[in-house]
Amino acid sequence: MTTGPKLRLDSSLAPGVLAVALFVIMATIVLNTGFSPEMEGFEGVDSITAEIGYAMFDLEALQSTEGSIPDTEAFLAAFLLIAVALDAALDASLVLAKREEEGEPVAALASRGTGSDGAGSAASGVAGSDRSAATDGGHEGSTVDADRADDPGGESR
Amino acid sequence: MEGLFDYAPAIALFPLVAFVVALAFGNSLPKKGAIPGILATGGSLLLSIAMLAAVASGEVYHETLYEWAIGDAVSDTGVDGVEFTFGILIDPLSALMLVIVSLIAFLVHVFSLGYMNAEGETGLPRYYAGLGLFTFSMLAFVYADNLLMAFMFFELVGLCSFLLIGFWFRTRSAPSAAKKAFLVTRFGDYFFLIGVVAIAATFGTLQFAGDDSFVAAAETAIADGTTLFGFAPETWVTITGLLVLGGVVGKSAQFPLHTWLPDAMEGPTTVSALIHAATMVAAGVYLVARMFGYYALSPTALAIIAFVGGFTALFAATMGVVKDDIKQVLAYSTISQYGYMMLGLGVGGYVAGVFHLMNHAFFKALLFLGAGSVIVLMHHEQDMWKMGGLKEKAPVTYWTFLAGALALAGIIPFSGFWSKDEILYDALIVGLEEPIILAAYAMGLVAVFFTGFYTFRMVFLTFHGEPRSEAAEDPHPVGWSIKAPLIVLGVLALVAGVANLAPVAKLAQLDITFLESWLDGEFGAIEGLTYGAYGELLAYETSYIGTESTTVLIAAGVSLLLAFSGAGVAWTLYNVPEPVEHKERLGSIGKTVEDNYYQDEYQVWLAEGLTLPLSRAADRFDQTVVDGVVNGVSTASLFGSDRMKRLQTGIVTNYAALLVTGFIALLLVLGILGGWF
Amino acid sequence: MTVPIEYYVLLSMALFCIGLFGILTRRNALMFLMSVELMLNAANINLIAFAFYHGNLTGQVFALFTMALAAAEVAVGLGIILVLYRNFRDVDVTVPTTMRW
Incomplete structure (x- = not known):
């Protein structure tokens, strides 16, 4: 009966190798991917949180004002x-x-x-x-x- | 006559109603269903005669009544769709046949009162229901206006013959004879069905008559030289024609599918009369006549028809010579006579063939009913060697039977002479140009001798001499219901030849060939379905020995001479007070003939020696290879699944591990292929 | 001065693989639930990182939805664990194996 967290270091850890292997492979792939070093970011945006709110409730009028992010989908x-x-x-x-x-x-x-x-x-x-x-x-x-x-x-x- | 043709469906429907009534209420009716049957066939007869009169006054009827399927046709002649319909075609040929069939059916029903009811048979409602259905199928077949409808009722006729031949199903032989009749004819019908499909697929139509008939389509195709299914049009018409002919050969009991017919004698004699004279066997020859325009396009098919007919005529006649059972003799004579009809049609003698079909219907029905009467007289004894001396005891039966026999043997002036002579004459004039037809003619001619011989052997053994058994000395009396049909048919057998006295007409230059005029559409016909139209299609050349008159005289003289000599031989051998068998004189030939040329044996061998091992091999192949593959696949997958399911431990961790393993493998494969590393 | 996207992705992968490691090695159903939360949040990191990378707000909004869904998932998951415990007196995932073949 498993009642609480308990660290076990026996053979039941063996499948964990798979997780490690997956990490290694994915990391290799990511490091080999040529991402652009530039992050676009949200330059000139007043409030990202506000923009999220507008997007979530379809407040298009507010979205189109100055200092907002224009082409976000509607999520209502x-x-x-x-x-x-x-x-x-x-x-x-x-x-x-x-x-x-x-x-x-x-x-x-x-x-x-x-x-x-x-x-x-x-x-x-x-x-x-x-x-x-x-x-x-x-x-x-x-x-x-x-x-x-x-x-x-x-x-x- | 306006509107009369609207009642045409009733001709066939009356017997159908009789069938239902006899089946449903037969047991509670007086006479067990005979009355509705007689009324129905009588009604059909009256209506048919009315139709005949209407056609004689120049009207014809060709109407599609019901269209039950329309399909897209991929036909080589460019027809868009093929329609499957029920329709009625009443022209001189079918009107004539309707009268014949309903007349014979009517007389057979009346005769049955004396033959079946009076003899205390059981299961009579079944019997009358069978007769009704039989008549219905045949009548519907006769006025079918397309090949598919004809095929359906053709099959129904076969089914009814099965039911009626096996009427006494408690005996050992009747069910087996019924099965044999069914299977052998089915074998032929198989080809018929393929032929129907082939014709429908080629021409996109199955109509017998009119501009959109397959006959007209085939004619156009031959004229245009269209390639049909990769064959020259003539070849393809021959192939399809021969396929349809397969059904004809089966039903009309032509060599080599004739073996069912003698066995079919196991049925009641009345049924034999109906089968042989007007329905089942006649259906085959009638079909050839119905689509004669199609066969006329193919000289090869016609030559085959003629040759098979001539050969069958002789072949069956020789077998009839040695039979002891009165019905067996008649059975072989039927095969032989239908051979003549095929010969007649095959040489282009359309009128002669139809003429013989008509005459044969009368005299063969007469002979069978006469034989039925004899059987009643003889307390159900059929062996001719136990009869004899019935001449004085049963004069009505004797004289009518004699009339039928004279007609069968082809003695002037009985009806059989005129039609048989016309067939042989047609065969002769064509045969003078075509050697193979001449061979068929020769066989037909020789068969005349045998016909005369066996016919009179039968007559003499049955009616002449001294009674050879107690039953023959003290015959069972027969009633009016037996005598009346015999007298009607006896008169017809005597005078039916008047319908087409072709030799007289040719010699005396008189216009008395009524049947020829009738079939040539002088009274009224559908265009393209006349004797004249067929004549234009035929590719035969004819020639005469000397003049036409001398040829007529020679042909008639020779056949009459042979008929008389056959009858004469029978006279000397059997018209003595105490006739003896002469079979031993024939030696080994007689044995061969008596065993029907081992036709049954070889067909049984074909079935048991060839087909059965083949089927066994196929079965073994099926059992081992096919089933083995199927079972192997299932066993393999069962075994594999049993192993595979161990993967399903029910522990989530294992599933997750498998998922991840799969994902890693996928990533590796895609990464290596896509160059992600 | 922004952190390059690679590091975000590596972080999310690490988180994901930690969650995966938990699922593969642990037997306690509660631990499973936690591991799944980790993996979901790895996805969230990715969403937000790439939203920033592309200058698009959709990923951010989506991350919010993912959290809501995670809450729903936890609600159901806890219910399942409850039933599991009631039926087997244990929350060890290797015990209830009766629903295989």
Whole structure:
């Protein structure tokens, strides 16, 4: 059982050679590449951070003023998509984190006794359809659940 | 007559309805389905006669009823698309044939009342359903207006013959005979199918008649000298014509595919009558007549038809001489007579061939029904040596049978004489210019002698002399349903020759060749489908011995002389109170002939000695090499996969290591190739 | 006086290979997650360095998105590790090998 970081210097390090080799090869390639010594940089730009903000929210009017970077793409759609993705990831992590107790889903964020708040019922709604996936760890998993039933939400914090 | 032709589909559909009715309700109907069959064929007969009358008044009918597929044609003659249709073509030829077929079918249905119902057969609904389907297929085949439709119903006819020949499927021989009939004809039909495809691919059309018919297309191609599939147009027409002829040879039981027909006698005698007179066997010859314009373009194909016909006529006639079973004799006579028709068509005697087809339909149906009557009289005994003396006991059967026999033997003035004589005359005048036709003519002529002999041997053994068995002394009575068809056909066998008294017309300079006028379109015909039009296409030259009249006289005289001498020999040998077999006098030849020239044996040898080992070898090749390769591939991949899956340890680290290894390898390869280092 | 682009690239490669080294040698799933973060950030360094090199802002914006995605990835990854621990009472990645063939 791996409980914490522990430096091991045995044969399990062998695959690491691959990483080193990859570094050597890539470094050789990079050093053989004729990059231009000049960096274009952002000369004459007032605020790069502001420009990033303009690009991210499609503020074209502001982009075209003096001292800005003219031909940056618009990223509003990507921004929204990322927002949705993050939301989905949050939901996913909640689904993954919740446990089942004797077939009943236990809300990951709910403390014992107050499992009927909004978040808990939403999570249990998802869990109902996901029961078989959550239990495919086998019987060992369910015993673990039973063992740890006295400590709900301990891992999700 | 306006609108009459709209009812043309009903001619074929009536028997189809009878088929359905007999099949569905046969068991609960009185007479087990005979009534619907008789009504349907009667209706078809009336409609056919109406069509005949309409054609006689100068109308023809050529209509596409249903178009079920249109394809792009890559034809050598520049047609854009090939259409596959169902259509109806009613011209003098098909109208005549419709009447013949529906008449024979009608009489056979009536006869069946006495032959099957009265004899207490079981499975009668099946029998009548088969007859109905058979009649339907043949009628639809007859008025098909394109080759593909003809082919479909040709096949359906073959299927029906299979069903009916195998009617008594509980016996050992009937199913095997049915299978044989089916397979042998199928062998021929295989070539037919290829021929149909070839014609469709070449000319882009399968129509028999009209400007866009394949006949017209072939004519144009020959006139233009278009190269078809790398052949000269004449050669290609010959090839396709011969391919279609394969189906004809199979169905019309021409040498070498005639072997199924004698075995087909296992079916009920009524079925034999239908098969031999009007449907199955007639279909082959009718097809040649239908697309005669196409064959007329190819002298080679015609010569082959003529030669095969002449050879078959003689070949089958000799075998008929030694048979003891009354139906077997008739079977070989059928083969022989269809040989004559092929000979007639092959020498360009279109009218003569069709004339003989018609006459033969009458007298062969008569003879088979007569034989059926004899079989009923004899309590289902078919061996002629156990008959004898039936002349007094069954006068109706005797006299009608005799009329049929005289017609078959070609004795003047019965119908068979006129048509057979015309065929031989046509063959002779062409043969004087073409040696190979002369050989075919000679064989046909010799066959006349044998025909006369076996016919009268059959008549004398069956009806004359003393009764040679108890059954013959006390025959079973026959009813009106047996006698009536016999009388109708007997009269027809006697007088049908009037339709085309060609020799008389030539000698007396009278215009009494009605059938020739009929087929020449004097009453009405579709352009290009007339005797005259065919005559212009033919490449044969003719000549006469002396004048035309002397040639007619010589031809008629010789064939009549031979027929009489054959009958005379039979008379001396068998028209005695106690006839004896004379087979031993023939010695080893007789044995060969009795064994049908070992045709069955060699075909069985072909199947078992040649095809079977070949198939075995092919099977072994399939089992070992082909399957071996397939199994080897699967085994190799199974084994390889089993090894490969060990790579999948389920440990993420290993996968990552593999990924990185692959990436490094890729980098190295690309780097070295691209000069990154 | 700017640092030449090569050094940025070498830095990002070093970071990447360190992350890779972690993945190849460690067995703890949490360590895996950290290593993956390292590799993602190596990519971020590249993005920003080349944005500067080309004088184009897109790379910079993209790096921001990458960080957001990394956050999402960590959220899911941690959830997976949670389930892993619950089912196997361990976060050793060599233990759950039942989902191979």
